[in-house]
Amino acid sequence: MAKTKPGRKDLDSYTIKGTNKVVRPGDCVLMRPSDSDKPPYVAKVEKIEADHRNNVKVRVRWYYRPEESIGGRRQFHGVKELFLSDHYDVQSAHTIEGKCIVHTFKNYTKLENVGAEDYFCRFEYKAATGGFTPDRVAVYCKCEMPYNPDDLMVQCEGCKDWFHPSCMGMTIEEAKKLDHFLCSDCSSDDDTKRSLNSFPVSPAAEEKVEPKRRKR
Numbered sequence: 001m002a003k004t005k006p007g008r009k010d011l012d013s014y015t016i017k018g019t020n021k022v023v024r025p026g027d028c029v030l031m032r033p034s035d036s037d038k039p040p041y042v043a044k045v046e047k048i049e050a051d052h053r054n055n056v057k058v059r060v061r062w063y064y065r066p067e068e069s070i071g072g073r074r075q076f077h078g079v080k081e082l083f084l085s086d087h088y089d090v091q092s093a094h095t096i097e098g099k100c101i102v103h104t105f106k107n108y109t110k111l112e113n114v115g116a117e118d119y120f121c122r123f124e125y126k127a128a129t130g131g132f133t134p135d136r137v138a139v140y141c142k143c144e145m146p147y148n149p150d151d152l153m154v155q156c157e158g159c160k161d162w163f164h165p166s167c168m169g170m171t172i173e174e175a176k177k178l179d180h181f182l183c184s185d186c187s188s189d190d191d192t193k194r195s196l197n198s199f200p201v202s203p204a205a206e207e208k209v210e211p212k213r214r215k216r
């Protein structure tokens with residue numbers, strides 16, 4: 001009878017090659033893409049294990065960038081926005097290039113300075129269907145779009161809604177100088193309420209697409 005191979009052992013941590021940065025389960029990491037022209041992949045480390053030859057592997061849950069999703073990048077997606085997908089893989093730990101932080105949307109909007117390692121996530125994403133959780137989000141401004149943290153918005157002191165300066169006929173410079181702001185509805189005492197208060201974020205496409213395996 002053939003001998004069974006020695007089992008793998010779970011590791012508490014892994015030190016990124018050539019650095020003193022330590023990765024533990026639960027951390028978010030940047031992983032080297034097969035195409036050097038592309039930005040690094042972002043993943044959440046679920047598990048770290050070594051085989052009998054001490055080859056270290058990591059089980060990861062991928063984050064997708066908006067342009068990698070079925071619906072593509074849309075106007076309200078932030079530059080540093082990611083979707084936490086249901087796509088898992090096992091990868092060599094050697095493909096980890098560095099660590100990063102994926103903030104909640106709320107915490108990201110409170111950052112005074114956004115660093116290269118800072119990202120945010122407000123949606124979970126189903127890779128096979130293109131569906132999002134939550135599938136609807138609050139909208140703002142006359143344009144009724146979800147909030148993009150990269151865009152400056154001003155708050156109306158009347159209705160407390162937020163508005164893009166361009167939608168109000170202002171430049172960003174003019175908006176930054178404002179001490180007080182009333183939107184056109186509030187300044188004209190127009191009590192008409194907008195009937196829409198949410199925005200569908202899942203694409204209409206019904207066809208199922210299998211998640212692409214990320215090769216290195």
